[in-house]
Amino acid sequence: xxxxxxxxxxxxxxxxxxxxxxxxxxxxxxxxxxxxxxxxxxxxxxxxxxxxxxxxxxxxxxxxxxxxxxxxxxxxxxxxxxxxxxxxxxxxxxxxxxxxxxxxxxxxxxxxxxxxxxxxxxxxxxxxxxxxxxxxxxxxxxxxxxxxxxxxxxxxxxxxxxxxxxxxxxxxxxxxxxxxxxxxxxxxxxxxx
Amino acid sequence: xxxxxxxxxxxxxxxxxxxxxxxxxxxxxxxxxxxxxxxxxxxxxxxxxxxxxxxxxxxxxxxxxxxxxxxxxxxxxxxxxxxxxxxxxxxxxxxxxxxxxxxxxxxxxxxxxxxxxxxxxxxxxxxxxxxxxxxxxxxxxxxxxxxxxxxxxxxxxxxxxxxxxxxxxxxxxxxxxxxxxxxxxxxxxxxxxxxxxxxxxxxxxxxxxxxxxxxxx
Numbered sequence: 001x002x003x004x005x006x007x008x009x010x011x012x013x014x015x016x017x018x019x020x021x022x023x024x025x026x027x028x029x030x031x032x033x034x035x036x037x038x039x040x041x042x043x044x045x046x047x048x049x050x051x052x053x054x055x056x057x058x059x060x061x062x063x064x065x066x067x068x069x070x071x072x073x074x075x076x077x078x079x080x081x082x083x084x085x086x087x088x089x090x091x092x093x094x095x096x097x098x099x100x101x102x103x104x105x106x107x108x109x110x111x112x113x114x115x116x117x118x119x120x121x122x123x124x125x126x127x128x129x130x131x132x133x134x135x136x137x138x139x140x141x142x143x144x145x146x147x148x149x150x151x152x153x154x155x156x157x158x159x160x161x162x163x164x165x166x167x168x169x170x171x172x173x174x175x176x177x178x179x180x181x182x183x184x185x186x187x188x189x190x191x192x193x
Numbered sequence: 194x195x196x197x198x199x200x201x202x203x204x205x206x207x208x209x210x211x212x213x214x215x216x217x218x219x220x221x222x223x224x225x226x227x228x229x230x231x232x233x234x235x236x237x238x239x240x241x242x243x244x245x246x247x248x249x250x251x252x253x254x255x256x257x258x259x260x261x262x263x264x265x266x267x268x269x270x271x272x273x274x275x276x277x278x279x280x281x282x283x284x285x286x287x288x289x290x291x292x293x294x295x296x297x298x299x300x301x302x303x304x305x306x307x308x309x310x311x312x313x314x315x316x317x318x319x320x321x322x323x324x325x326x327x328x329x330x331x332x333x334x335x336x337x338x339x340x341x342x343x344x345x346x347x348x349x350x351x352x353x354x355x356x357x358x359x360x361x362x363x364x365x366x367x368x369x370x371x372x373x374x375x376x377x378x379x380x381x382x383x384x385x386x387x388x389x390x391x392x393x394x395x396x397x398x399x400x401x402x403x404x405x406x407x408x409x410x
Contacts, residue, residue: 020374022228026307029223071283074301075275082268111271114224114305121298166390167382170220174382181375 004135010190011136012143017115019147019184024115028148029173031106038152042145044106046138048088049116052081053137056120057130077120082111115144151180202327209331215308216339217388222308225299226340227377233356236344237337238292242281242300244333247309248326250274251317255325258318270313275304308336339384346380347371 017023024045031041056077064070089107092100110116119140123133154176163172215221222243229239253273254261261269282300285293293300303309312332317325348354351371353361361367370376 022224022374022377023302025223025227026221029220071279074279074282074304075272078271078275078304079268082271111267112305112307112310114302117305118298118302121301125298164386166386166393168389171382171386171389174378174385178375178378178382181373181378185373185375 004132007132007135008139008142011139012146013184014187014190016143016147016184016187017118017140018144019181020188021118023118024113024144027109027113027115028144028151029170029177031109032148032152032155032173035149035152035156038148039145040102041106041109042141042148044103044110045113045115045144046141047103048081048085048107048110049119049141049144050134050138051088052084052116052120053123053133054130055080055084057123057128057133060124073121073124074117077117078111081116081120085111115140147180147184151177154180201324205324205327206331206334209328209333209335210338211335212392214335214339214388215311215332216336217385218392219308219311220385221311222306222336223381224302225306226343227374227381229296229299230340230344230347230377230380231372232295232348232352232354233341233344235292235295236340238289239296239299240333240337240340242285242296243303243306243309243336244330246274246277246281246303247312247333247336248329249277250309251312251325251329252322253277254313254317255320255322261318266318267310267314270310271304274309274313278303308332343377343380343384346384347376351376 011017015021018025018028027041027045032038059076059080060070060073064073064076069076085107089100089104092103092107119137122140123136126136128136155173158172158176161172167175209215213219216223216226225239225243230236250270250273254270257269257273278301281303282293285296285300312328316328320328345355348356349360350368351373353359353365353367371380
C-alpha cells in the first residue's frame with residue numbers, strides 16, 4: 001500500500017508529466033486559457049489515461065509478449081488508444097449524455113496527446129504490474145490536470161499585462177510556464193519509496 | 194516550366210526553414226522541442242529522426258491519397274506514421290545506440306508529434322508524391338533548425354559546452370537553470386519572441402516598400 005501511495009505522489013508532484021517530463025505540452029499550452037476548459041480537458045485525460053494504461057497493459061502482456069511482437073508496441077498502443085477514445089466517445093454519447101456534453105469536445109484531441117501514449121510506454125518501460133500501471137496512469141493524469149488548472153489560473157491574470165509586442169501571446173505563456181516549472185522543480189530532489 | 198519547378202522547391206524550402214517554420218511560427222510539436230534540447234547533439238538527432246519520418250510518411254500518404262477513405266484517414270495516417278517511427282527506432286537502436294539511449298521514449302513519441310500529422314493532413318493528402326516528399330524535407334529541416342538553435346543555446350549556457358566540448362575556458366560558470374525544464378520554457382519563449390520581432394520588422398519593411406512604390410507610381 002505504501003509503495004502505491006509513493007508512486008502516486010511521485011507521478012503527481014516529483015515527476016509531473018508537464019513540468020519535468022514534457023509529456024502533453026500541446027494541450028497544456030493550447031487549452032489552458034480558462035480554468036473551466038482546462039479542468040474539462042484534465043478530467044478527460046485522467047479518464048482516458050487510466051483506461052488506456054489498463055488496456056495497453058493487457059495488449060502488451062497477453063498479445064504482444066506471447067507472440068514475440070513487442071517491437072510493434074508503438075503501433076499497437078497508438079491504435080488501441082485511438083480505438084479506446086472513439087469507443088469512450090460513443091459510450092458517453094449513448095449512456096451518459098451529460099458527461100459527453102462536458103468532455104465530448106476534448107476527447108478527439110486526446111488521441112494525439114503524447115501524455116497518454118507516454119504513460120502507456122512508461123508503464124512497460126518501468127515493468128509495472130497491472131495495479132501499478134493503472135495507478136500510474138491515473139495519477140499521471142491527475143498531475144497533468146493539476147498543472148493545467150493551476151496554469152489556466154495564471155494565464156487569466158496575464159490577460160491584463162502589456163508585455164513588449166514580440167512577447168504577446170505564446171512567448172508570454174511560455175515564460176509563465178517557465179516560472180511554474182521552476183516552482184515544480186522544487187520537488188525534484190525528493191526521493192520516495 | 195523548369196523555372197517554375199525550381200521556384201516551387203526554393204520557396205518551399207524558405208517557407209519550411211524560416212517564414213513558416215513549424216516550431217517557431219506554427220508553434221507545433223512542443224513536447225519534443227522542449228524535452229530533448231538539453232544538448233545540441235540530442236536536438237539534431239531528434240530533428241533528423243523526425244525529418245526522416247516526416248519525409249517517408251508524407252511520400253506514402255501522398256501515394257495513397259486517392260485510396261484512403263476520408264472517414265478513416267486520420268487512423269490510416271497514424272498507422273503509416275507509426276510504421277516509419279518503429280523503423281527509425283529500430284535503426285537508431287542498432288546503429289546509434291547512444292542517441293537511442295539519450296532520446297529514450299521520445300523516439301516512439303514521434304508518432305504523436307503534431308507536425309507530422311499536420312503536414313499529412315494539410316499538404317501530403319492533397320499534393321503529388323514528389324512535392325509531398327520535399328515538403329517533408331523542408332518542414333523537417335525547419336524543425337531541426339529550431340531544435341538545434343534551442344539545443345545550442347541551452348547547452349552553451351547550461352553546461353558551458355558545444356557538442357560536448359568545453360568552451361568556458363575555465364572562466365565562466367555554466368548556469369544549470371538552462372538545462373532544467375524551466376530553462377526550456379524560458380529559452381523557447383525568447384526564441385519565439387525573436388522570431389516574432391524579425392517577422393514584424395520584415396512585414397513593416399515590405400509595407401514601406403509597397404507604399405513608396407505606390408507613391409512613385
